[in-house]
Amino acid sequence: MAPRPLNVGLVGGGKGAFIVQPHQKAIHFDGTRRVTAGALFPDPKVALEEAANWPFPITGYGSYDDMIAAQKTLTEDQRLDYILIVTPNFVHFDPAMKALKAGIPVFCEKPLCLNLTEAKELVKAVRKYNIPFGVAHTYLGHWTSRLSRYIVQAGLLGDVRWVDSYYIQGWLATKLEATGQQQATWRVDPKRAGGSGCGGDIGTHALMQLRYVTGLDVTQVSAQLETFVLGRALDDHFTIYCQLSNGGKALVRASQICIGHKNDLGIVIAGTKGTLRWRQEEPESLIICLPGKPDMVYSRGAVSPGDGFLPKDMPADLMAEPTIPAGHGEAFHDAFARLHRCFEADVRKWKAGEKFTCDGAKYANIEDGWMGIAFIESCVKSGQKKGAWTAMPKKI
Numbered sequence: 001m002a003p004r005p006l007n008v009g010l011v012g013g014g015k016g017a018f019i020v021q022p023h024q025k026a027i028h029f030d031g032t033r034r035v036t037a038g039a040l041f042p043d044p045k046v047a048l049e050e051a052a053n054w055p056f057p058i059t060g061y062g063s064y065d066d067m068i069a070a071q072k073t074l075t076e077d078q079r080l081d082y083i084l085i086v087t088p089n090f091v092h093f094d095p096a097m098k099a100l101k102a103g104i105p106v107f108c109e110k111p112l113c114l115n116l117t118e119a120k121e122l123v124k125a126v127r128k129y130n131i132p133f134g135v136a137h138t139y140l141g142h143w144t145s146r147l148s149r150y151i152v153q154a155g156l157l158g159d160v161r162w163v164d165s166y167y168i169q170g171w172l173a174t175k176l177e178a179t180g181q182q183q184a185t186w187r188v189d190p191k192r193a194g195g196s197g198c199g200g201d202i203g204t205h206a207l208m209q210l211r212y213v214t215g216l217d218v219t220q221v222s223a224q225l226e227t228f229v230l231g232r233a234l235d236d237h238f239t240i241y242c243q244l245s246n247g248g249k250a251l252v253r254a255s256q257i258c259i260g261h262k263n264d265l266g267i268v269i270a271g272t273k274g275t276l277r278w279r280q281e282e283p284e285s286l287i288i289c290l291p292g293k294p295d296m297v298y299s300r301g302a303v304s305p306g307d308g309f310l311p312k313d314m315p316a317d318l319m320a321e322p323t324i325p326a327g328h329g330e331a332f333h334d335a336f337a338r339l340h341r342c343f344e345a346d347v348r349k350w351k352a353g354e355k356f357t358c359d360g361a362k363y364a365n366i367e368d369g370w371m372g373i374a375f376i377e378s379c380v381k382s383g384q385k386k387g388a389w390t391a392m393p394k395k396i
């Protein structure tokens, strides 16, 4: 008989919360994972009410402390196999640390936490307890991100000279937070969002896309953190010129004030032999440009190894990852599901006492989370010095 589905506990998600919903769909995608519990709101009474009114039965807890403490009293089949943290950034560190100490794997929203001190503590704890930890950088879960990573890291574009990795939005072009809009309110508050607004919120996605696809790190930054909407304490426009670990250069940029741009995340990678272009708003294909040839469009599920550009021996796990035939569109939820599916595989290995990888090849890991925070802190420092070149901290 198939093993029971993994039990997932939510931290956050009540009262009109946003990202819990895509996650929840993605958790239930394969039938091998399910949400069974939640500490959904800071106020214990509301948290329990929200759980009681959840669209399907879950065990409600007044707080994540209660949810974590209760695990000791449960049988194996009732116990949580991992927790999913979908709270604002300032409520990432505490539940993550408590879960790790209680021996529960964690899938945490980005950015990992508020600052580098917290990030270091989390890295130490994950290494000490040797527990699966994932960070929800959604866009790595697109099959075309996997293919991009393969193309670039197999050297098919030659050496990477230049990368433009961007995430451009327009939803904070006006002072939306003044209306009390839930998602805007905490994102513009340094105490709840961290040292950078736009950079922490979506610049970290652009950085992660660059690092995941190219395998390169940013070693130095020259940063401009700008605030266009008057009265905001944090940046709403974030432009970072970067030195890459291979000697190449990159722009990591994000904006929330570009009216008309929705979730315009994309990447352009220019190598010595060719260029790759990809956009998450059209996530089913990527474009390869080679000198003197017509541009080539590669679609998920419709690539032919050995076509003259892609080699014959494409990795089997990459070729096996699409879930439905090409032309039946995959998108945001499928990307999230692919991350949860790969995290589930590591959690199952860990539960069985087997070696698990958690190496960043299938979803962002704790070191990637740390890198996001290190990047933000370096950019804030550089921004305060009018864009002076600032070294990233040594890799942890």
Ligand SMILES: NC(=O)c1ccc[n+]([C@@H]2O[C@H](COP(=O)([O-])OP(=O)(O)OC[C@H]3O[C@@H](n4cnc5c(N)ncnc54)[C@H](O)[C@@H]3O)[C@@H](O)[C@H]2O)c1
Binding pocket: 011, 012, 013, 014, 015, 016, 017, 018, 019, 020, 039, 040, 041, 042, 063, 064, 086, 087, 088, 089, 091, 109, 110, 111, 136, 137, 138, 182, 183, 201
């Ligand atoms: N991966 C992505 O693509 C993506 C997209 C959006 C948001 N995010 C991240 O997800 C997180 C949540 O963002 P959101 O837009 O869903 O925020 P949100 O404000 O919509 O939801 C946050 C939820 O956390 C709850 N909460 C706050 N403090 C809590 C506590 N102490 N205990 C229990 N619940 C608590 C709130 O009540 C709410 O239910 C953020 O870190 C954000 O950066 C990631």
